[in-house]
Amino acid sequence: MIIDITCRTDRFNLSAVGPHFINDCCFGEDFSRWLVGALRRTGVDxxxxxxxxxxxxxQATLDGTTYLVCVAGNSDALADNPDRGEWHVMLERKRSLMQRLTGEGxxxxxxxxxxxxxxxxxEAGLVEVGVEA
Structure with a gap:
């Protein structure tokens, strides 16, 4: 099961397509670097x-559990604030084949x-933070 944590902000790039993007919606590099740093400061590997x-x-590991943590954003496409939009932080635990077969973990x-x-x-001031299971 993937858990989706949503939030809204204009703090990260949602408007300038980078020359290294593999397509036009690969936003999240700056958000990922920030989030990884913020998690490290709280003791998360x-x-x-x-x-x-x-x-x-x-990737993040906390208390011996490893997660894939993906980020993606969608701009509100406002002319006066093109970086304003919704971000998704999607988490999924790394599970063994046996856990997947038995539905555990x-x-x-x-x-x-x-x-x-x-x-x-x-704490960083991002707004409308919500968790969707």
Whole structure:
């Protein structure tokens, strides 16, 4: 199960397509670098993995559990604030084949990393932070 943490801000790039983007919606490099740094400061082992066709992927480990943490953003397309929009931080626990077969170890909205990311986003002043399971 993937948990989606949403927030709104104009703090990160949603308007300038980078020359290294593999398509026009690969925003999230600056958000990923910021989020990884913020998580590290709270004791999470986190790193940026790289660009995806929808945004950026990262990895984070907390209390022995490793997660894939992807970010993607959608601009509100406002002429006076093109970077204003909604961001999605999508988390999924890394699980063994046996866990997948038995349905064990699914990501849930109560996972410690979900709460930690939501808190980091709110403390940074990002607004409308929400968790969707």
């Amino acid at each position: 986190a790193s940026v993995i790289g660009m995806e066709d929808f945004g950026w992927s990262n 699914k990501t849930s909205a109560t996972d410690p990393l979900v709460r930690r990311i939501a808190r980091v986003l709110m």
